[in-house]
Amino acid sequence: MRAIMRHLNPMTAALTLALVLPCAAEPPPCPETPATIERLLYLRPFTVEQPFQHVWRAEQPAVTRGVLIVVAVKPDLVYPRQIAEPVLYVGRQTARRVNVGYASGRVIAIVPGDVNLETDPVWFGTPRLPEQVDARIIAQELEAAQRAGIRPVAGEQLRAARSVEPETLKLADEEALLREAARLILKHAPDEREQAEGLMLSSRKPGQPEKKEVKP
Amino acid sequence: MPKAVRSLPLALVSVLAAPSLLAGPPGDCDNNGVVDAADVAAWYACFQGPLSPPGPGCECADLNGDGVVDMRDLALLQQLVLAGAPVQEAELAGLATTIYPYFEHVNAFNVGSPVQMAIDPFLMPGLVGKNVHIYVVADKSAAQWGSDPALVDVRGAPQSFTFSGASIQANTVTLSLGTLSANGGIALGLGYDVVIDVNKDGVLNGGDVIDGLSNGIGLHVLPDLTLDGPLATSSATYSGGTFLGQVTVWPTNLAALGPRPLVVISHGNGHQYTWYNYLQQSLASYGYIVMSHQNNTVPGIESASTTTLTNTDYLLANQATIAGGALNGLIDSSRIIWIGHSRGGEGVVRAYDRIFDGAWAPQNYTLDDIVLISSIAPTDFLGTASSNPHDVNYHMLYGSADGDVCGCPNNDVPQSFHLLDRATGTRQATYVHGADHNDFNCCGVNDFTGPAGTEIGRPEAQRVAKAVYLALIKHYVEGHQAAGEVLWRQYERFKPIGVAGATTVVSQFKPNPTTSASFVIDDFQVNGSPNFSSSGGAVSYNVLNLTEGLLDDNNTSFEWLVSDPMNGMTYARTTDYSRGVVFDWTLGTDRFIEWAIIPAGRDFTPYRHLSFRACQGTRHPETVAVLGDLVFTVTLRDASGTTSSMRIDAFGGGIEEPYQRTGYGVGAGWQNEFETIRLPLQAFRFNGSGLDLTNVVAVRFEFGTSYGAGRGRLGLDDLELTRE
Numbered sequence: 039m040r041a042i043m044r045h046l047n048p049m050t051a052a053l054t055l056a057l058v059l060p061c062a063a064e065p066p067p068c069p070e071t072p073a074t075i076e077r078l079l080y081l082r083p084f085t086v087e088q089p090f091q092h093v094w095r096a097e098q099p100a101v102t103r104g105v106l107i108v109v110a111v112k113p114d115l116v117y118p119r120q121i122a123e124p125v126l127y128v129g130r131q132t133a134r135r136v137n138v139g140y141a142s143g144r145v146i147a148i149v150p151g152d153v154n155l156e157t158d159p160v161w162f163g164t165p166r167l168p169e170q171v172d173a174r175i176i177a178q179e180l181e182a183a184q185r186a187g188i189r190p191v192a193g194e195q196l197r198a199a200r201s202v203e204p205e206t207l208k209l210a211d212e213e214a215l216l217r218e219a220a221r222l223i224l225k226h227a228p229d230e231r232e233q234a235e236g237l238m239l240s241s242r243k244p245g246q247p248e249k250k251e252v253k254p
Numbered sequence: 255m256p257k258a259v260r261s262l263p264l265a266l267v268s269v270l271a272a273p274s275l276l277a278g279p280p281g282d283c284d285n286n287g288v289v290d291a292a293d294v295a296a297w298y299a300c301f302q303g304p305l306s307p308p309g310p311g312c313e314c315a316d317l318n319g320d321g322v323v324d325m326r327d328l329a330l331l332q333q334l335v336l337a338g339a340p341v342q343e344a345e346l347a348g349l350a351t352t353i354y355p356y357f358e359h360v361n362a363f364n365v366g367s368p369v370q371m372a373i374d375p376f377l378m379p380g381l382v383g384k385n386v387h388i389y390v391v392a393d394k395s396a397a398q399w400g401s402d403p404a405l406v407d408v409r410g411a412p413q414s415f416t417f418s419g420a421s422i423q424a425n426t427v428t429l430s431l432g433t434l435s436a437n438g439g440i441a442l443g444l445g446y447d448v449v450i451d452v453n454k455d456g457v458l459n460g461g462d463v464i465d466g467l468s469n470g471i472g473l474h475v476l477p478d479l480t481l482d483g484p485l486a487t488s489s490a491t492y493s494g495g496t497f498l499g500q501v502t503v504w505p506t507n508l509a510a511l512g513p514r515p516l517v518v519i520s521h522g523n524g525h526q527y528t529w530y531n532y533l534q535q536s537l538a539s540y541g542y543i544v545m546s547h548q549n550n551t552v553p554g555i556e557s558a559s560t561t562t563l564t565n566t567d568y569l570l571a572n573q574a575t576i577a578g579g580a581l582n583g584l585i586d587s588s589r590i591i592w593i594g595h596s597r598g599g600e601g602v603v604r605a606y607d608r609i610f611d612g613a614w615a616p617q618n619y620t621l622d623d624i625v626l627i628s629s630i631a632p633t634d635f636l637g638t639a640s641s642n643p644h645d646v647n648y649h650m651l652y653g654s655a656d657g658d659v660c661g662c663p664n665n666d667v668p669q670s671f672h673l674l675d676r677a678t679g680t681r682q683a684t685y686v687h688g689a690d691h692n693d694f695n696c697c698g699v700n701d702f703t704g705p706a707g708t709e710i711g712r713p714e715a716q717r718v719a720k721a722v723y724l725a726l727i728k729h730y731v732e733g734h735q736a737a738g739e740v741l742w743r744q745y746e747r748f749k750p751i752g753v754a755g756a757t758t759v760v761s762q763f764k765p766n767p768t769t770s771a772s773f774v775i776d777d778f779q780v781n782g783s784p785n786f787s788s789s790g791g792a793v794s795y796n797v798l799n800l801t802e803g804l805l806d807d808n809n810t811s812f813e814w815l816v817s818d819p820m821n822g823m824t825y826a827r828t829t830d831y832s833r834g835v836v837f838d839w840t841l842g843t844d845r846f847i848e849w850a851i852i853p854a855g856r857d858f859t860p861y862r863h864l865s866f867r868a869c870q871g872t873r874h875p876e877t878v879a880v881l882g883d884l885v886f887t888v889t890l891r892d893a894s895g896t897t898s899s900m901r902i903d904a905f906g907g908g909i910e911e912p913y914q915r916t917g918y919g920v921g922a923g924w925q926n927e928f929e930t931i932r933l934p935l936q937a938f939r940f941n942g943s944g945l946d947l948t949n950v951v952a953v954r955f956e957f958g959t960s961y962g963a964g965r966g967r968l969g970l971d972d973l974e975l976t977r978e
Contacts, residue, residue: 064657064701064702064703065657065658065699065701065703090496093550093553093557093560094552094553118523118524118525118698118699119523119524119658120522120523120596120597120631120633120658120659120668120691121633121658121659121665121667121668122635122667123523123552134553135552138524140524140699167553167554167555167635168552168553168554169553169554169555169556169557170554212496213495213496216496232526232528233526236499236526236527236528236548239491239492239493239499239548248490248491248492249488249489249490249577250488250489250490251486251487251488251489251506252486252487252488252489252535252539253486254482254483254484254485254486254539
């Protein structure tokens with residue numbers, strides 16, 4: 039099923055999987071790691087005027103710039119689990135996944151700081167909680183990935199990913215960045231509309247909520 | 255204090271014990287030496303309005319000695335008047351059982367179900383031979399009874415009955431075949447008092463017996479807890495920024511209700527905050543404000559807990575503007591309930607732990623405002639020190655077919671029960687056979703992992719969830735006594751209407767040992783020798799293969815191996831402290847284990863139940879051989895050698911067999927399922943057993959064909975006397 043779906047466009051894949059999921063049972067086993075991504079689809083630098091914390095690693099650095107990426111992945115790597123999931127790394131940084139990506143096989147992620155995709159590999163490391171990952175663990179995971187033969191994405195693929203929307207996003211803050219990520223979710227993982235709407239929810243302030251009433 | 259055979263209301267006891275009032279008869283305002291109805295009229299002559307001190311000659315009217323004559327004094331006087339006439343309180347309402355003790359006194363009944371009452375002629379010999387009228391009356395408080403002792407039967411007329419001296423069976427009376435109303439609106443059912451009008455004068459007075467005087471209700475009829483309540487609801491979706499997205503549901507007439515408790519729901523990993531509408535709608539329709547929020551679960555538990563903490567604060571801080579101010583001033587921030595699912599289930603515990611440890615200071619609420627936490631299939635990433643419910647009222651809801659937080663033996667993280675066993679306050683669990691991880695939200699993937707034909711499905715799992723959450727919150731937040739019985743009575747005998755008869759639910763309940771002043775006979779935490787209980791008494795036994803230890807399966811398999819006596823135990827990791835005992839028996843010889851009671855603990859009369867939790871040992875040959883509810887007998891022995899025995903299935907089933915899920919080694923059977931059994935102590939005296947509860951010297955569990963199942967493997971823990 040997964041192999042078939044990788045050859046479908048995201049919308050078709052999502053619809054196909056959505057039809058299958060209600061009958062699904064017993065979660066797939068977590069794949070072996072380190073595991074490479076299948077393809078880099080999108081890469082766009084960003085800056086934010088108001089720094090925010092990157093809580094996806096133990097040091098929680100402040101973020102003022104980085105890249106937004108979209109990657110194609112083996113769905114089982116991102117099957118939503120409550121137990122530890124494989125951590126997505128880019129070079130010496132943990133990436134913040136902003137969607138699940140299981141149905142579509144597409145993950146949208148924020149990678150803080152200065153990353154160079156020409157030299158930094160993108161891969162999934164040992165399942166654990168990202169907030170517990172520190173520089174020492176990252177170094178170990180990077181070494182394991184390199185030993186496993188995981189390399190940076192090829193130059194042509196990188197150029198294509200960059201060329202989709204090449205200009206740097208200049209944003210006010212984290213909320214604006216997440217709205218951009220939500221736009222990418224709607225494009226690449228349309229089955230996760232609810233997640234995208236949740237990220238865009240920050241524009242719906244308390245005084246102007248969506249309201250409903252239910253009679254008994 | 256046990257409700258049975260108590261002749262004076264608690265308030266009266268305290269008044270009579272007050273030294274300042276012992277100089278003269280309190281309330282004797284006509285100064286004739288007795289307190290009776292005439293004193294009520296005299297009291298009114300002394301009443302000068304709120305906050306007025308007693309005038310000359312009216313000192314008698316200030317019954318509680320607080321310097322003013324007010325309605326509190328009148329209520330006490332009314333109780334005194336009632337007490338002057340020896341009205342007796344006793345447990346009456348309940349249901350017959352097919353085996354000894356032949357009757358279970360309870361408060362909660364499902365609407366449409368029979369309601370009975372019974373008296374034991376050996377404990378109430380004064381009633382033997384008496385022809386009486388039995389009333390079912392709309393619930394009244396003690397003060398209301400004082401001012402209006404008239405008996406008005408809600409059924410139209412009382413029943414006439416003559417008590418016999420033969421047995422409790424002969425004195426069991428059906429009060430209703432299911433016609434009593436449960437229509438109490440958001441009060442969740444209706445309460446009634448049961449009165450035996452001995453002199454048949456239609457008034458509660460001398461010689462009468464009542465169930466429901468000082469403790470509020472005699473019996474309570476509950477509606478279908480799986481259905482939404484009577485209130486229309488409103489909802490709003492909004493955000494205060496990153497991970498501050500919330501959807502809140504509240505009763506539309508909130509302004510008329512006044513401030514209401516707040517329920518906060520923290521979802522799990524890969525879940526959405528919009529996935530719990532079924533629960534929000536259910537609770538809001540019963541008058542609660544229910545907020546579900548975006549939860550930052552993917553980085554980990556610390557991040558998730560932060561979002562629980564900040565979202566709770568955000569709602570409280572911004573109530574003036576949220577939804578146009580519809581909630582403003584109407585959130586009772588002193589009564590907050592946190593419910594979390596999976597990583598969010600651990601997150602809510604971690605959030606409490608952080609406040610408890612002083613590592614986080616909320617701006618708009620305090621630790622004491624969190625009155626209840628419930629985790630749905632929580633993870634245990636952070637372990638003993640960091641994911642600890644401490645002393646909060648704690649509940650866990652968990653499905654046996656969870657394919658994610660599975661309880662698997664090879665990993666501590668998906669062993670939810672760790673968190674339950676760390677809780678030191680009142681704790682309870684609801685373990686639902688055939689439910690998977692995402693059955694408790696609307697839209698997560700189906701991860702059912704279990705034998706074919708055992709999947710109960712999302713609608714059924716959510717019916718269980720709605721019933722248990724309504725009961726939990728009503729009980730812990732509003733003191734609803736009958737709702738509490740939903741949490742601990744055996745499901746085989748008392749399950750919410752609307753939950754299918756075939757659905758298996760295993761419940762645990764342990765009251766806060768400190769605030770409830772339980773007497774622990776043996777919880778296996780100290781005195782590690784199998785020959786001594788934790789309370790210091792001797793333990794003797796001839797059951798087989800007895801082992802005490804940490805409730806932690808010591809390998810990565812559920813397959814039975816002699817080297818892993820705690821096989822199937824998922825209640826502790828190596829840094830935890832929850833200990834228990836396991837043993838077995840087999841065909842051919844009856845077996846026992848007996849706890850000698852230390853002298854200081856031999857008076858059982860202050861307590862209401864003998865309570866313990868027990869489980870079958872998964873995949874053990876003796877368990878496999880039986881593969882059904884496991885039954886045995888509990889015997890109490892007093893100092894004169896008199897005994898009284900009760901089978902544990904008297905009030906439902908026995909100890910449930912483990913869910914027959916496979917994996918992790920040879921065989922079928924998943925994690926061990928502790929189930930709490932509570933045996934009412936007074937029932938050991940029924941039918942003239944002669945047992946002296948003031949001097950019980952031994953508690954004995956007996957096994958074998960003479961006492962129940964001929965063979966079995968049992969885990970046991972928390973043998974104690976409880977007051978609830």
